[in-house]
Amino acid sequence: MGSSCGSIHSPTCRKEAAGTMSDIYSERLNPVPQGFSIHKAHRTSPFNMPLNHYHDAYEIYYMCSGERYYFIKDRTYRVQPGDLVLIDKHVLHKTQNITNGHERILLHYRDGFLDSLFGGSAWDPRSVFGQPVIRLNIKQQAVVESLLDRLLEESKAQTPESPIYVKITLMELLLFAGRCMRELASVPERTEPDNPMFERVASVAAYINGHYAEDLSLTLLSTLFHINPHYLSRIFNKVTGFSFVEYVNLVRLKEAQKLLSAGELNVTEVAESVGFESLTHFGRVFKASTGMSPKQYRQRFGN
Known part of the structure; x- marks a missing residue:
């Protein structure tokens, strides 16, 4: 289930020096200029996200190893290996350290990217983003990791078929996430209640x-x-x-x-x-x- 690390089409974030009110707010909206982007990172030292921000795109975050606090909209979640994080567009969020290192896969996609596949469908992929954190079981983790590995590979490939494979695989990931949400509907939402x-x-x-x-x-x-x-x-x-x-x-x-x-x-x-x-x-x-x-x-x- 492992895959090679690397940055593929990572989203470009508009960053300016902090100080004035204009500087502070311009760092909050991180635009995703492409229709789709994916990035895998393995950090071996403590890392706190320097900016608290939101995107004009949907975000999917998969924790491969390590643990982090994830503040999303108005709640803090303890994210552990095998957790799938789904963040709707324009939702404020930030991650912070729990363990010294971590490995994660992060992807974004924008409205319209999947229209050619979902057009006319009764199922709305935006429905997946109603529950921010899904704790996957071992079998579900294997499926998600396989799909994410395929997205990483196809994003890097330069074949005529790659853009279509990316859309099909992302669609499959969203459909599978929706199914996992239904199976976990009876499980209370996971936040960090102990503090x-x-x-x-x-x-x-x-x-x-x-x-x-x-x-x-x-x-x-x-x-x-x-x-x-x-x-x-x-x-x-x-x-x-x-x-x-x-x-x-x-x-x-x-x-x-x-x-x-x-x-x-x-x-x-x-x-x-x-x-x-x-x-x-x-x-x-x-x-x-x-x-x-x-x-x-x-x-x-x-x-």
């Missing part, structure tokens, strides 16, 4: 995701959850990798992107709908994150 700090931050993050359109402040959340504001600020950053303000703004920006793409509201209405009181501040933060103004974003991605 009270993780649970408290998860509750705060979940509240932000459900109330982003409202007036949110560190003082308000510390009062609601009976946590000292300085302590909340510190543990929130430690668990998620985001400051409180960064996280609130990024949740609002993701929702703004959805509304702008739908095209039913003007820019002012979108800003108000996601909780920005100042249109100027909304435009500045939005452009720093996406590289374009809200109006430009709607023109490019609007329906």
